[in-house]
Amino acid sequence: MRNVKAKRPYPLFFFALTLLPVLYAYIVGFGPFLLMVYYSLFHFSMGHNPIFIGILNYQYLLTDRDLLNSIILTFSYMVIVTTCELVIGLVIGYCLYKVRWGKSVFTLLILLPMIFTPAVTGVVWRILLDPSYGHINFYLGLLGVKPIEWLTKPLTALISMIGVDIWQWSSFVVLIVFSGLSAIPNDPIEAAIVDGATGFQLFREILLPYIKPLVYIVIFFRMIDSFKVFDIPYVMTRGGPGLSTSFVSIFAYNTVFVFRDIGYGCTIGVVIFLIAYLFTTVLMRRIGSIIWGE
Amino acid sequence: MNNQVKRLKSNLLLLTIYIVLIGYTIFCLYPIYFTFATSLQENVDIFKIPPKYIFNPTLNNYFRVLYVYGFPKYITNSLIVSITAVSIALLMGIPCAYALARYKIPRSKDIAFTILSFRFLPTIAIGLPMYILYANIGVYDSLIGLILIYVVLNLPFTVWILRGYFSTIPKEIEEAGQIDGLTPMGVLVKVTIPLISFGIAATALICVILTWNEFLLALLLTGVNARTVPVQAMRFMGEISLDWGALCAAAVLITLPVFVIGIILRRYLIQGLTFGGLKG
Numbered sequence: 001m002r003n004v005k006a007k008r009p010y011p012l013f014f015f016a017l018t019l020l021p022v023l024y025a026y027i028v029g030f031g032p033f034l035l036m037v038y039y040s041l042f043h044f045s046m047g048h049n050p051i052f053i054g055i056l057n058y059q060y061l062l063t064d065r066d067l068l069n070s071i072i073l074t075f076s077y078m079v080i081v082t083t084c085e086l087v088i089g090l091v092i093g094y095c096l097y098k099v100r101w102g103k104s105v106f107t108l109l110i111l112l113p114m115i116f117t118p119a120v121t122g123v124v125w126r127i128l129l130d131p132s133y134g135h136i137n138f139y140l141g142l143l144g145v146k147p148i149e150w151l152t153k154p155l156t157a158l159i160s161m162i163g164v165d166i167w168q169w170s171s172f173v174v175l176i177v178f179s180g181l182s183a184i185p186n187d188p189i190e191a192a193i194v195d196g197a198t199g200f201q202l203f204r205e206i207l208l209p210y211i212k213p214l215v216y217i218v219i220f221f222r223m224i225d226s227f228k229v230f231d232i233p234y235v236m237t238r239g240g241p242g243l244s245t246s247f248v249s250i251f252a253y254n255t256v257f258v259f260r261d262i263g264y265g266c267t268i269g270v271v272i273f274l275i276a277y278l279f280t281t282v283l284m285r286r287i288g289s290i291i292w293g294e
Numbered sequence: 295m296n297n298q299v300k301r302l303k304s305n306l307l308l309l310t311i312y313i314v315l316i317g318y319t320i321f322c323l324y325p326i327y328f329t330f331a332t333s334l335q336e337n338v339d340i341f342k343i344p345p346k347y348i349f350n351p352t353l354n355n356y357f358r359v360l361y362v363y364g365f366p367k368y369i370t371n372s373l374i375v376s377i378t379a380v381s382i383a384l385l386m387g388i389p390c391a392y393a394l395a396r397y398k399i400p401r402s403k404d405i406a407f408t409i410l411s412f413r414f415l416p417t418i419a420i421g422l423p424m425y426i427l428y429a430n431i432g433v434y435d436s437l438i439g440l441i442l443i444y445v446v447l448n449l450p451f452t453v454w455i456l457r458g459y460f461s462t463i464p465k466e467i468e469e470a471g472q473i474d475g476l477t478p479m480g481v482l483v484k485v486t487i488p489l490i491s492f493g494i495a496a497t498a499l500i501c502v503i504l505t506w507n508e509f510l511l512a513l514l515l516t517g518v519n520a521r522t523v524p525v526q527a528m529r530f531m532g533e534i535s536l537d538w539g540a541l542c543a544a545a546v547l548i549t550l551p552v553f554v555i556g557i558i559l560r561r562y563l564i565q566g567l568t569f570g571g572l573k574g
Contacts, residue, residue, distance in 0.1 A: 014393035014478070018405055021386045021449045025412045029446040032423035039426065092318050095311045106315055108557060113322050115556040115563070117507040119524035120545045123531050124329050127538055133341050135328065171322060172567065179564050179572055217571055228416050231509040235528045249418040249510070256422060265422060273419040280414045284407070291571040 033273060036266045044263035046256070057267035066243055067268060070251040071275070073158075074227060077247060081165045082222040088166065089173025089218065090211070096174065097181040107175070114171040122235030125164045126151065129236075151237050154244035161233050161245050165226065173218050180214040181207065213290050220287045224280055248272050329549075333542035340538050355543035363530070365544060371516075372523040375437055376505040379444035380452075380498050386445070387452025388494070392482050394453070395460035396468075406453065410569060413450040420446075421514040428515055435517035443511055448501045451566060455500075458570040459493040460486065499555045500566035506552055523548045 040057055042050035061067060096106055113121075128134045129150040137147045150156045188206055230249040233239060239246035239254055246254065252272060256265035332340055334351040359365045390409075394402050424443060425434070433439040463486055471485040472478070487494070512522040521529075530544055556563060564572055 014389070014397050015399055017389040018393045018399055018402070021390045021409055021453060022405055024386060025409060025446045025449055028442055029412050029415070029420055032420050032427055035427055036419065036423035039423070088318075092315065095315045095318075098311055099308070099315065102315075106319060108560060109319050110322055111556060111560055111563060112326055112553065115503055115507070115549075115552050116326065117509075117524050117527070117549050117552060119507075119509040120329075120527050120548050121325075123527050123541060124325050124545055126531065127332075127541065128325060128328065133343065135324075135345060138343060138345065167321070167325070174318075175564050176568070176572060214572075217568060221568065224414050228418075230418065231524075234513075235509075235531070249416060252418050252422065253510075253514075256425075262426065269419045269422045272416050276414070276416045276419070280411070288407075291568070 033270075036269050036273075039263055040266040040270050042263045044261070044266070046260040046262055050263065053263075057264050060264070061267050061271060066246075067248075067251060067271075069243065070246050070248050073245075074229070074247040077158075077162065077165075077229065078223055078226045080162055081169070081226050082219060084162070084166050085170040085173045085222060086215065086218050088170040089177050090215075092170070092174045093177025093181065096178045107178070110171045110174055112171070113168050114175075116168065118168065118231035119235050121164060121168055122232045125160070125167075125232075126236050129160055152241055154241050157237050157241060157245050160236065161229075164232050164236070165229070168232070169222065169225075173222070176218055177211070177214055180210060180217075184210050216287045216290045220283055220291060223283060224276075227276060227279075248275075329542045329545045332538055333546045335539055337537065337539045355537075355539035356547070358537070358540045359543045359547065363534070363540065363544075365526070365547065368521055368523045368526040369547065371437060371520055372506055375440045375444060375520075375522060376502045378437075379441045379505050380448055380501040382441070382445045383448035383452045383501060384494065384498055387449055388456060388487070389482070391453045391456035392460050392486065395457045396465075406457065409453050410450045412446055413569075417510045421511050424511070425514045434515065435520050437520045439515055440512060440520060440522070443515070444505050444508065447508070447511075448505060450569060451501050451504070452497060454569040455497045455566060456490070456494065459490045459497075463489055496559050496562040497566065499559055500562060503552050503555055 039050065041052060041054055043053045043056070044050040092110075096103060096110075099106070128136050131137060131147050131149045131152075134150075136150070137145075141147065148156055150160050184207070192206055228249060229247050230253070233245045233247060234250055234253070237245045239250040243251070248268075249272070252265055252268040255268055256262050331347075331349075333355050334353070335346070335349050336352055336354065339346050339349050393399055394406055399405065420443065424439075428434040428436075428439050433442075467489070468481050468485055471481040476484060506522075507524060508522075509524045509528075512525045513528075516522065516525060527541075527544055527548055530541055534540055559566075
């Protein structure tokens with residue numbers, strides 16, 4: 001009698017095949033991390049030989065104010081950016097869902113910023129934010145605002161980073177919300193309308209439960225990705241002026257390539273990894289099951 | 295009377311929605327329009343205030359970028375690296391995704407989420423030690439070095455998205471293949487893969503977009519020879535900082551392929567970027 005189940009013979013061969021990517025990823029992706037842990041125990045200046053110093057780098061790290069500020073800066077950035085993009089995405093995504101004509105046109109145009117190469121985004125926005133010839137200052141000038149030195153003053157530089165991130169990624173949220181809302185089956189909505197539900201009631205009772213998982217998806221992906229932020233701030237300001245846009249990745253990079261301190265840079269890298277591992281695990285636990293239903 | 299008020303209100307609402315949407319679309323498009331327009335302007339016009347919206351287009355910027363500034367080399371690098379890395383990730387990912395979808399592999403959930411987690415790593419944590427390693431073993435500034443690490447970044451996508459596709463194939467079709475005498479591997483290759491060939495192509499192209507756009511690892515691991523296009527864009531900014539026309543022309547050349555792919559595959563984008571968490 002043939003056994004017609006999902007479990008098939010020859011599991012061993014395919015089991016090996018599933019392990020191949022895992023092995024490759026561990027060796028190529030995680031192996032270097034162990035190397036970084038190793039070098040974090042050394043005083044390793046670029047161009048010199050490494051000197052073993054044990055946990056001295058870590059002791060220094062615990063007193064490093066600049067690193068602490070960088071971490072706080074990064075987390076603040078994550079929260080601000082995720083919140084703004086969530087709000088914008090919900091509003092615009094809902095608008096997109098509600099219109100009759102032009103959905104495909106709008107979708108096509110709106111998706112462009114999020115696939116625009118981030119490094120190039122940085123280059124283009126740097127031009128747009130030029131104090132003398134950039135269009136942003138020109139349009140602000142029409143409103144009577146004096147030219148702003150966007151990238152050379154700390155506060156405005158940070159605002160620029162946040163603004164450009166919002167420009168690039170709110171479309172991502174818009175499309176998630178739009179896809180999610182479009183997937184809602186029509187029947188409950190129609191039934192509610194027949195039952196005489198008003199616009200607001202419809203929204204609260206029918207749509208909101210569908211929006212909740214979308215919000216989780218957005219928070220999950222945007223938090224994780226915005227922690228890693230590097231391309232745009234590096235291209236636009238290299239982390240400056242001062243340390244005002246030195247998010248953790250840029251801080252680590254500059255430690256190695258500007259201050260030439262590989263050992264301490266590796267220490268920072270290890271800590272960055274641990275922080276990311278921690279909050280990714282938390283996010284995964286809370287939200288992962290909602291997203292992938294497993 | 296009440297009906298008329300209601301209709302007026304809902305029309306007003308619709309109008310507001312359209313205005314908001316159009317406003318947001320302009321917000322999205324302006325920098326992109328600016329890039330394309332500037333790439334076709336002479337530098338004299340670019341620095342005019344107020345900005346010139348009507349101008350005589352010129353291809354001089356592209357000429358400079360392609361022939362004077364040596365851009366094609368970097369485009370070639372990006373092409374080779376993207377296509378090769380994605381191909382390898384597919385080669386490893388397809389059997390893995392199939393096995394995870396079809397068979398009851400022990401700890402398949404853990405395996406799947408482990409692969410996924412590599413995309414959530416802070417890139418600097420792999421990139422920095424990779425730099426040190428590569429510099430020591432002489433793979434620094436090589437295409438193969440970039441390809442090796444990019445495969446790790448692409449595996450989560452290939453495995454997760456294709457796993458979803460594979461699980462939509464009815465088992466009966468595969469069983470028919472088995473009855474015809476094919477081995478399980480043969481079933482995979484001759485029956486299942488052709489059925490989702492379009493999905494594989496879409497996944498591949500999305501991975502190409504993401505690999506093409508990658509910046510940090512390319513910055514860390516390449517020098518003059520293997521440099522990819524996003525890093526070169528940044529270096530242009532330093533080298534030819536006032537030649538905005540050429541900068542924008544380079545920007546267009548870099549992002550146009552990505553736009554074309556993205557527009558063609560727009561239905562698959564959200565699915566890809568959320569690892570199958572949301573059906574586009």
